[in-house]
Amino acid sequence: MRDLLALLAIVLAVPLAAQGSAPPAPYAYRQLDDPDQEAVARELMHTLRCIRCQSQSIADSDAPMAGDMRHQVRIRIAAGEEPEAVRRWLMARYGDYVSYEPVMSATTWPLFAIPPILALLAGLIVWRRLRRRA
Amino acid sequence: MIAELGLAALWLAAALAVLQLVGGALALRGGTESELAALTRPAAVLQGGLVALSFAMLLWVFAITDLSVKLVAMNSHSAKPLIFKLSGAWGNHEGSMLLWVTVMALAGALIAGIERRLPERTMQATLAAQGFVALGFYAFLLLSSNPFERLPQPAAEGLGLNPLLQDIGLAFHPPTLYIGYVGLSVAFSFAVGALITREVTPAFARAMRPWILGAWVFLTLGLVAGSYWAYYELGWGGYWFWDPVENAALMPWLAATALLHSAGVLASRDALRVWTIMLGVVAFSMSMLGTFLVRSGVLTSVHAFAVDPERGSFILLLLTLYIGGALLLFALRAGAISEGERFSVASREGALVVNNVMLSAILAVVLLGTLYPLLTEAFDVRVSVGPPYFNPVGAIFAFPMLAVMAVGPLLRWRRDSWGRISKELALVAAMLLAGIVLFAVLGEIALLPLLGLAFAVALAVASFLPLKGRRLKRVPIATWGMITAHFGIAVMLFGMASEGAFSQERLAALEEGGTTSVGPWAVRLEAVEPVAGPNWTALAGRLTVRHRDGDPQAIAPQSRNFWAPPQQTTESVLVTRWNGQLYAVMGGSSTDGRWQVRLWWKPFVTLIWYGGLLIALGGVLALVGRVRSDLKHRYISRRITERREERETA
Numbered sequence: 028m029r030d031l032l033a034l035l036a037i038v039l040a041v042p043l044a045a046q047g048s049a050p051p052a053p054y055a056y057r058q059l060d061d062p063d064q065e066a067v068a069r070e071l072m073h074t075l076r077c078i079r080c081q082s083q084s085i086a087d088s089d090a091p092m093a094g095d096m097r098h099q100v101r102i103r104i105a106a107g108e109e110p111e112a113v114r115r116w117l118m119a120r121y122g123d124y125v126s127y128e129p130v131m132s133a134t135t136w137p138l139f140a141i142p143p144i145l146a147l148l149a150g151l152i153v154w155r156r157l158r159r160r161a
Numbered sequence: 162m163i164a165e166l167g168l169a170a171l172w173l174a175a176a177l178a179v180l181q182l183v184g185g186a187l188a189l190r191g192g193t194e195s196e197l198a199a200l201t202r203p204a205a206v207l208q209g210g211l212v213a214l215s216f217a218m219l220l221w222v223f224a225i226t227d228l229s230v231k232l233v234a235m236n237s238h239s240a241k242p243l244i245f246k247l248s249g250a251w252g253n254h255e256g257s258m259l260l261w262v263t264v265m266a267l268a269g270a271l272i273a274g275i276e277r278r279l280p281e282r283t284m285q286a287t288l289a290a291q292g293f294v295a296l297g298f299y300a301f302l303l304l305s306s307n308p309f310e311r312l313p314q315p316a317a318e319g320l321g322l323n324p325l326l327q328d329i330g331l332a333f334h335p336p337t338l339y340i341g342y343v344g345l346s347v348a349f350s351f352a353v354g355a356l357i358t359r360e361v362t363p364a365f366a367r368a369m370r371p372w373i374l375g376a377w378v379f380l381t382l383g384l385v386a387g388s389y390w391a392y393y394e395l396g397w398g399g400y401w402f403w404d405p406v407e408n409a410a411l412m413p414w415l416a417a418t419a420l421l422h423s424a425g426v427l428a429s430r431d432a433l434r435v436w437t438i439m440l441g442v443v444a445f446s447m448s449m450l451g452t453f454l455v456r457s458g459v460l461t462s463v464h465a466f467a468v469d470p471e472r473g474s475f476i477l478l479l480l481t482l483y484i485g486g487a488l489l490l491f492a493l494r495a496g497a498i499s500e501g502e503r504f505s506v507a508s509r510e511g512a513l514v515v516n517n518v519m520l521s522a523i524l525a526v527v528l529l530g531t532l533y534p535l536l537t538e539a540f541d542v543r544v545s546v547g548p549p550y551f552n553p554v555g556a557i558f559a560f561p562m563l564a565v566m567a568v569g570p571l572l573r574w575r576r577d578s579w580g581r582i583s584k585e586l587a588l589v590a591a592m593l594l595a596g597i598v599l600f601a602v603l604g605e606i607a608l609l610p611l612l613g614l615a616f617a618v619a620l621a622v623a624s625f626l627p628l629k630g631r632r633l634k635r636v637p638i639a640t641w642g643m644i645t646a647h648f649g650i651a652v653m654l655f656g657m658a659s660e661g662a663f664s665q666e667r668l669a670a671l672e673e674g675g676t677t678s679v680g681p682w683a684v685r686l687e688a689v690e691p692v693a694g695p696n697w698t699a700l701a702g703r704l705t706v707r708h709r710d711g712d713p714q715a716i717a718p719q720s721r722n723f724w725a726p727p728q729q730t731t732e733s734v735l736v737t738r739w740n741g742q743l744y745a746v747m748g749g750s751s752t753d754g755r756w757q758v759r760l761w762w763k764p765f766v767t768l769i770w771y772g773g774l775l776i777a778l779g780g781v782l783a784l785v786g787r788v789r790s791d792l793k794h795r796y797i798s799r800r801i802t803e804r805r806e807e808r809e810t811a
Contacts, residue, residue, distance in 0.1 A: 103344075122543060124543040127550070129545070134537050135533075138530070138533055138550065151517050
């Protein structure tokens with residue numbers, strides 16, 4: 028039984044392995060013809076995470092996954108979609124993790140609340156220290 | 162035998178760290194005259210020698226590829242060039258931790274050997290603290306990361322080193338960064354020592370300052386080198402990714418920069434006592450936190466080498482013990498240390514306080530953005546915090562800091578008025594406005610790069626203003642250091658802003674003989690040829706590139722395949738001109754027989770690293786200036802005592 032399972036695992040793994048060697052999607056390594064659209068796409072790609080890599084945006088990665096995502100971004104921008112709509116589409120598919128731009132939510136609010144508090148605190152410290160006369 | 166010698170030396174060194182701790186502690190209780198106290202300094206010096214010996218033994222087993230040593234078998238390969246065999250010694254977890262304690266022990270030996278300015282009690286407390294911290298890392302190394310472990314059977318061949326790490330950069334980047342990282346342990350021990358004896362004085366700050374400067378210079382160089390390495394090796398033209406590992410090195414740098422400036426205030430003006438001590442504790446805490454993040458496997462990256470939860474909890478334990486202990490001591494003692502001298506808003510101290518607060522706020526933002534995703538992951542929520550967060554949020558604090566940095570050095574200590582420097586203020590403000598208008602007219606540039614360019618120009622001019630009205634020959638070397646470093650910041654800022662504002666990208670699929678262009682460059686793919694190296698094969702694209710009407714140049718970027726371990730890397734080629742770099746990368750082949758070529762034209766990008774080098778050079782000048790004037794003072798005071806004695810005997 029165990030052997031059978033192992034065999035099954037191998038058979039199932041074959042298509043996965045083959046997927047890695049499939050030719051990259053057309054727009055993975057190709058720019059859009061319209062330079063303005065390409066600039067928009069590029070800016071967006073720099074803020075999307077390659078979820079198979081460590082801390083790289085999809086604009087900075089050779090991973091096949093990143094290539095597929097670049098392709099998606101480019102064709103959607105070329106079709107006239109707004110960058111934020113593309114981002115939302117990708118986030119719906121891959122989760123919030125895919126976007127380097129954190130969105131305010133129940134879990135991420137401290138990321139947005141702490142910097143203003145820091146700014147206030149910094150102002151307060153400077154003010155308090157400097158208010159006292161020499 | 163060699164490996165066992167290394168291990169024995171390490172155990173002996175750990176024993177000496179215990180002696181150092183006990184000796185220092187007894188000296189504090191029983192006075193500095195006790196016999197054990199006399200052993201503290203020699204123990205620290207000998208310890209440095211033993212750990213250096215141990216590290217040399219590790220280099221030796223890597224040099225001869227002794228495959229009976231587990232670490233060598235796991236991380237090296239007989240076919241590697243010698244330089245990469247040696248640098249491979251610290252391209253793994255155990256070796257890099259040994260490098261860490263080596264630097265730490267050598268730093269301890271150095272303060273024990275040459276530091277004579279501190280009061281003896283504070284010195285003993287400092288050495289005891291240094292021994293205590295070192296002890297934890299010896300324990301970590303000996304109990305859970307023994308680099309000299311033998312295999313029951315020697316391996317037939319080594320597994321090889323990650324090809325990304327087979328680069329000359331790896332020979333220098335980790336040692337440089339570690340000297341900076343761990344060099345901060347000296348500042349930490351000084352701070353703890355001063356907290357124990359409650360002697361926070363200008364003399365203490367003057368003694369501590371060269372050590373901070375030294376560590377800071379190496380930290381700067383390490384960051385600059387690491388950034389350039391990422392830029393040319395990763396093959397996509399990015400130089401800073403806000404990767405947690407990068408942040409782990411940036412945070413100690415930010416803290417050390419703040420510490421440097423506040424120690425300056427303490428040394429010159431006897432103000433900011435508590436703040437300086439606090440930063441001394443924080444700086445090395447950030448180093449340890451960085452080590453935890455990188456080494457524990459919390460993050461997986463090219464830096465993490467091997468993931469082992471047991472080691473992670475060990476480092477976490479050390480982290481809690483040392484940071485928690487130091488902060489507790491700080492909380493208990495801070496009240497006993499008075500605030501020091503007062504000063505007014507418009508004064509050098511005032512500006513430095515703003516600088517310190519802003520640097521700390523940036524540090525807090527980086528810390529938050531780095532740790533927050535780890536925190537949410539513990540609750541199974543994955544978020545990414547990246548450049549779109551760090552850049553604008555950091556900028557909120559960075560730009561006010563830069564503005565203060567431009568005018569702060571013009572102010573006098575203690576009390577000054579804005580009116581006295583109104584001309585200079587007007588000049589800097591005018592430069593800034595002119596810069597913003599000029600660059601805004603020049604083209605469509607995003608807000609941050611635009612501000613960056615304008616601030617860089619204004620700052621470059623402002624950094625030389627302290628020289629106004631002074632005779633250049635009489636300006637102290639340390640002041641030249643400050644000017645160089647501040648100018649370096651301007652240069653680096655210009656490079657970063659220019660890269661952000663003016664970079665051009667071209668991804669092309671070319672046949673042999675096909676042409677394309679990027680920015681002012683015309684590029685032609687002549688041919689694609691196979692190349693073989695000692696442990697890799699590659700496809701090299703022979704490209705002819707030409708800048709406007711200049712001479713054509715031949716370059717050959719490669720796409721390399723390593724076989725031990727199997728991995729693909731890109732070897733990009735950079736063509737450097739005075740006004741920027743052409744960045745060329747060879748990709749794979751597409752289905753129709755054409756070749757992927759990636760090209761970037763990055764105007765003034767090299768200024769990022771030249772600026773970084775200037776910052777480090779400024780640190781070196783400051784260090785030389787401080788040490789020289791210190792030696793001079795010592796010489797003069799010695800002469801005075803000699804004279805007095807002569808007169809008394811006469």
